[in-house]
Amino acid sequence: MVCQYKKSVDWKDLNERSFPSGERVSLAALYTEPVIIQKNKKGSFLNVSVEELFSKSNLCLYYPTIILQGNPGSGKSVIAQKILLDWASEKPYLEDFDLTFCLRYEEVKCISEEMNLIELLSWSCSLTSSQISRMVLNSVQRVLLIIDGLDEPDELRFICDEFCISSKFQRASPEVIVCSLLRQQILPRSVLLITTRTKFPHGMLLEGQQRFFRIVGFSEKEVEEYFHKFFQNEELFRKVYEFVRKNETLITACSIPVMCWIICMVLRERFCEGAHVTSGLETTTSIYVDFVSTLLEHHCQGLSQSVLTLLRSLGQLAERGMLEQQVLFDEKTVSETMSDPFLCKRKISQEMMFSFMHHSFQEFFTALYYVLLDEEESKRKVRELLRTVEKGWALSCWSDREANLEISKSKLLQPVILFVCGLCKKEWVSSFFEKHNMAVSVNVETQLKEWLNQCSQRYQNEHMLFILHCLYELHEKSFTGKVLEQLVSMDLSNVQLENAHRWMLRFCFQNCVNIGKLRLSITCDDLKILQSTPYRCEELIHQKASLKKRTKGFCQEIIISIKDEDVIFPLKNETIIVKSAAEVFLQDVLHSVSGLKKVHLQIDKFTGRWIPTVLSLVWTFPSLNELGWRKSVLLERDMKSFTEEDLKTMKKENIESKSDAELFTPECVQQDDEDKHKTTYRFVCPHVGQFRCSLTSLVFVMEGEGEVLYRVVSWDPRLFVGFDQKMTPAGPLYNIDCFNGSLSKLHLPHCEIFSEKNKDSLDVAHFTCGNVEIMKPLQVTETHVMIDIKGLSLYGLLKRLIFPPSPVAAQVLLFLRPIIARQRENVLDVHLLPLTVPLSEVKNQHWENTHIKTSSKCSLTPGSEYSLCCQPEGCTTEKFECDFGPNYHPTFEVFVNVETDEVRLSLLDKTEEKEVWVPRRILLTVINCLYLQITSGKDADPPAQKRLTECEFVKKTQR
Numbered sequence: 001m002v003c004q005y006k007k008s009v010d011w012k013d014l015n016e017r018s019f020p021s022g023e024r025v026s027l028a029a030l031y032t033e034p035v036i037i038q039k040n041k042k043g044s045f046l047n048v049s050v051e052e053l054f055s056k057s058n059l060c061l062y063y064p065t066i067i068l069q070g071n072p073g074s075g076k077s078v079i080a081q082k083i084l085l086d087w088a089s090e091k092p093y094l095e096d097f098d099l100t101f102c103l104r105y106e107e108v109k110c111i112s113e114e115m116n117l118i119e120l121l122s123w124s125c126s127l128t129s130s131q132i133s134r135m136v137l138n139s140v141q142r143v144l145l146i147i148d149g150l151d152e153p154d155e156l157r158f159i160c161d162e163f164c165i166s167s168k169f170q171r172a173s174p175e176v177i178v179c180s181l182l183r184q185q186i187l188p189r190s191v192l193l194i195t196t197r198t199k200f201p202h203g204m205l206l207e208g209q210q211r212f213f214r215i216v217g218f219s220e221k222e223v224e225e226y227f228h229k230f231f232q233n234e235e236l237f238r239k240v241y242e243f244v245r246k247n248e249t250l251i252t253a254c255s256i257p258v259m260c261w262i263i264c265m266v267l268r269e270r271f272c273e274g275a276h277v278t279s280g281l282e283t284t285t286s287i288y289v290d291f292v293s294t295l296l297e298h299h300c301q302g303l304s305q306s307v308l309t310l311l312r313s314l315g316q317l318a319e320r321g322m323l324e325q326q327v328l329f330d331e332k333t334v335s336e337t338m339s340d341p342f343l344c345k346r347k348i349s350q351e352m353m354f355s356f357m358h359h360s361f362q363e364f365f366t367a368l369y370y371v372l373l374d375e376e377e378s379k380r381k382v383r384e385l386l387r388t389v390e391k392g393w394a395l396s397c398w399s400d401r402e403a404n405l406e407i408s409k410s411k412l413l414q415p416v417i418l419f420v421c422g423l424c425k426k427e428w429v430s431s432f433f434e435k436h437n438m439a440v441s442v443n444v445e446t447q448l449k450e451w452l453n454q455c456s457q458r459y460q461n462e463h464m465l466f467i468l469h470c471l472y473e474l475h476e477k478s479f480t481g482k483v484l485e486q487l488v489s490m491d492l493s494n495v496q497l498e499n500a501h502r503w504m505l506r507f508c509f510q511n512c513v514n515i516g517k518l519r520l521s522i523t524c525d526d527l528k529i530l531q532s533t534p535y536r537c538e539e540l541i542h543q544k545a546s547l548k549k550r551t552k553g554f555c556q557e558i559i560i561s562i563k564d565e566d567v568i569f570p571l572k573n574e575t576i577i578v579k580s581a582a583e584v585f586l587q588d589v590l591h592s593v594s595g596l597k598k599v600h601l602q603i604d605k606f607t608g609r610w611i612p613t614v615l616s617l618v619w620t621f622p623s624l625n626e627l628g629w630r631k632s633v634l635l636e637r638d639m640k641s642f643t644e645e646d647l648k649t650m651k652k653e654n655i656e657s658k659s660d661a662e663l664f665t666p667e668c669v670q671q672d673d674e675d676k677h678k679t680t681y682r683f684v685c686p687h688v689g690q691f692r693c694s695l696t697s698l699v700f701v702m703e704g705e706g707e708v709l710y711r712v713v714s715w716d717p718r719l720f721v722g723f724d725q726k727m728t729p730a731g732p733l734y735n736i737d738c739f740n741g742s743l744s745k746l747h748l749p750h751c752e753i754f755s756e757k758n759k760d761s762l763d764v765a766h767f768t769c770g771n772v773e774i775m776k777p778l779q780v781t782e783t784h785v786m787i788d789i790k791g792l793s794l795y796g797l798l799k800r801l802i803f804p805p806s807p808v809a810a811q812v813l814l815f816l817r818p819i820i821a822r823q824r825e826n827v828l829d830v831h832l833l834p835l836t837v838p839l840s841e842v843k844n845q846h847w848e849n850t851h852i853k854t855s856s857k858c859s860l861t862p863g864s865e866y867s868l869c870c871q872p873e874g875c876t877t878e879k880f881e882c883d884f885g886p887n888y889h890p891t892f893e894v895f896v897n898v899e900t901d902e903v904r905l906s907l908l909d910k911t912e913e914k915e916v917w918v919p920r921r922i923l924l925t926v927i928n929c930l931y932l933q934i935t936s937g938k939d940a941d942p943p944a945q946k947r948l949t950e951c952e953f954v955k956k957t958q959r
């Protein structure tokens with residue numbers, strides 16, 4: 001029986017679902033082993049072969065559950081089938097297994113009736129239930145069970161929580177059977193191999209040990225091998241491969257196996273016909289458009305309907321499937337004309353089912369359908385699409401079943417947005433549309449751009465990579481620049497960059513003159529691709545250099561910090577490997593930095609080994625005038641190894657030209673007893689110029705030396721009586737005094753987010769001796785309102801209330817209250833405040849609390865309701881009032897059990913159900929230190945004592 005089963009296993013099934021019928025090449029002939037990696041304990045990655053997935057655990061002769069994760073189209077199903085085939089052809093690495101089955105989860109989900117495990121296995125292969133029953137009943141049999149495409153394990157979690165079965169003969173829905181297999185409640189001795197798209201497979205609630213692998217796709221070597229197999233003719237292969245190798249985008253796209261196949265199909269037609277090789281194969285969408293166009297040209301001759309009708313019906317089918325999370329369609333839903341070449345047939349349990357060649361085509365056809373509808377309908381569908389995706393994002397910190405459904409729907413639909421973006425890039429898709437007399441609705445482009453603009457502000461970290469990807473597909477330089485320019489910071493350090501990301505990032509950064517702060521996690525190879533990018537960003541590039549040698553995994557963390565034109569490049573160990581990373585760094589990054597002035601090499605000890613590096617820096621950068629390591633500039637005694645000439649270059653004068661306001665931090669003077677937690681700021685101005693206060697953002701334009709004293713005072717509502725228009729404070733009210741000098745202009749910071757409508761809504765109120773003067777600003781910039789100073793006293797911004805409230809730039813500030821003995825809960829105060837309220841003010845007033853640093857910026861609408869959601873504690877709702885002090889009361893109080901080290905906080909706009917401050921992890925460990933002191937008092941051991949003295953909060957209490 002087993003022999004008969006082994007003989008029945010082949011590529012046929014997978015072939016049929018991956019290629020249009022009549023295709024000349026098959027998967028068997030094309031199979032190329034992809035790159036698979038495993039993270040080792042030191043955090044570096046090792047390449048492993050398919051065979052090595054099955055190496056036994058060191059400690060016992062036992063296989064843990066194997067989890068193979070990979071992006072869509074990376075070849076997970078192909079590997080699953082390959083393993084089944086290897087077992088059937090009795091490859092030694094699988095000889096421990098008497099039986100192997102492969103359950104494809106997308107097919108399992110289609111079964112509506114209840115069955116038992118034996119029936120389910122029989123359904124997936126050529127054996128009958130009674131044959132399987134006889135084999136599996138024999139308990140000495142070792143079974144390898146592959147579950148392919150468990151992409152949304154969270155779905156299963158809810159099923160697992162409710163049902164599970166414990167016998168292989170018990171009937172249940174197939175999903176329940178899969179859950180019970182994962183939990184090893186049935187077939188506990190079997191070994192599981194699970195393939196999944198999800199990066200967080202922990203949701204599968206697996207039992208026992210697990211080992212994680214990631215399928216990366218093809219490296220350049222495998223792409224070449226694949227092309228060789230595809231274009232069997234040597235001459236044709238050389239021609240096509242050369243063309244692809246020179247085209248950076250195409251060769252990068254080929255690292256995803258499914259794209260490799262599509263590109264080969266497209267190029268085969270072009271090169272075989274000797275036709276002009278298409279330019280514009282730049283974005284994923286343009287490659288898909290070309291592919292569909294090729295199929296239409298070569299496989300759809302003599303259509304009985306127009307191409308537009310065909311594409312619309314395919315699109316409608318694709319869309320329905322996307323919304324109902326369905327990838328298999330029965331014969332009734334698929335009309336004859338639609339089927340070939342766009343859909344593939346597969347027989348599932350006696351029934352003929354259809355699917356798109358790959359899920360990505362279903363996403364593409366959905367997008368195509370949206371842009372081919374008439375204007376109104378198209379607008380409505382795209383609006384709904386964007387809303388659904390954003391709703392999923394907003395719910396991402398919820399964990400109930402309903403939220404989970406929304407989240408997975410949102411994840412599934414995201415790629416459709418990318419394709420819609422790509423279809424808006426008219427230059428590249430126009431010939432296809434023109435040829436078939438079709439047009440993309442203009443509205444769609446405007447709609448998408450508005451959405452991307454908003455989202456880039458709202459989701460600066462979590463969904464930024466997706467937004468950048470959308471910008472890449474849109475491929476419009478000026479729009480990309482505009483969107484990114486408004487970004488204050490972007491944190492992509494959690495993202496492990498893949499090939500496709502690098503080109504996308506390069507395109508985005510090349511078109512953005514100035515990104516405020518950027519955090520990235522990159523390798524040496526990334527540096528080459530990102531090229532000119534790093535010097536454009538002000539803050540941090542986080543580089544992980546890894547050696548790809550298999551035997552010697554190595555990962556050294558290097559931090560390069562780039563601010564203005566200063567580069568800080570710390571190296572932890574002075575090893576050869578690090579030096580080679582340093583060389584790569586020098587070659588690839590510093591060369592792209594023009595006018596480099598300072599370099600700090602953060603090396604532990606400066607020895608002669610560093611001299612060549614230092615000299616090469618000095619020679620390469622004539623503009624360099626400071627070179628140092630750690631915090632000190634090169635010391636004379638260390639310089640004796642340099643020639644006079646070198647020293648001269650190194651000691652060049654530092655000429656700095658500064659046109660912007662000089663930043664200063666004022667002295668904070670506590671006020672008298674009554675108001676002792678209110679601060680007066682003192683600035684002693686050294687010379688004529690513009691000076692910006694780092695705490696309040698006020699800018700003083702000074703005519704010469706002098707002393708400026710200023711503080712925040714309260715707005716008195718009576719002051720507004722008698723105004724002909726309704727006015728409201730739009731910033732803190734400052735009492736400003738200047739002694740022994742002259743202050744000629746004042747720039748007050750504002751928090752308005754301007755639109756065409758509210759552009760002129762700001763005025764400045766000047767209060768003196770009980771009188772109010774309303775002053776028209778000299779100029780209003782994105783951040784400040786400038787006025788001429790007449791006399792000193794109280795100045796504050798006012799806003800005319802002509803329009804309904806619009807969002808203002810705001811901040812979320814977090815403070816932990818001190819904990820007292822036996823208290824079982826921490827109290828976290830959350831303040832929602834306009835961005836112009838100085839943090840120093842709030843800190844001073846709540847001096848007894850510990851400020852928890854987090855990225856605090858967001859935009860909030862005065863008068864609107866917001867829900868603060870704290871995981872695991874729950875949500876509360878409050879109204880956001882534009883409070884400009886000087887008294888600041890917390891908007892929310894969150895009570896958290898002292899045992900909890902970390903919470904996840906997010907802020908949701910109650911009316912629009914949108915996240916305005918995406919979830920952040922908040923660590924409560926400072927307070928835990930204090931808790932230790934209270935419970936164990938003086939008995940705390942020395943390390944604990946040390947931690948306690950370091951704890952900022954404890955210092956305050958001691959004081």
Ligand SMILES: Nc1ncnc2c1ncn2[C@@H]1O[C@H](COP(=O)(O)OP(=O)(O)OP(=O)(O)O)[C@@H](O)[C@H]1O
Nearest residue numbers: 018030031032072073074075076077078257258261
């Ligand atoms: N190792 C491989 N050798 C040759 N071709 C491959 C290989 N892996 C994938 N392909 C090509 O890519 C296509 C998609 O692969 P596959 O269906 O295995 O991806 P997947 O990771 O399971 O994707 P998804 O998560 O979207 O289901 C295949 O139909 C095949 O054409």
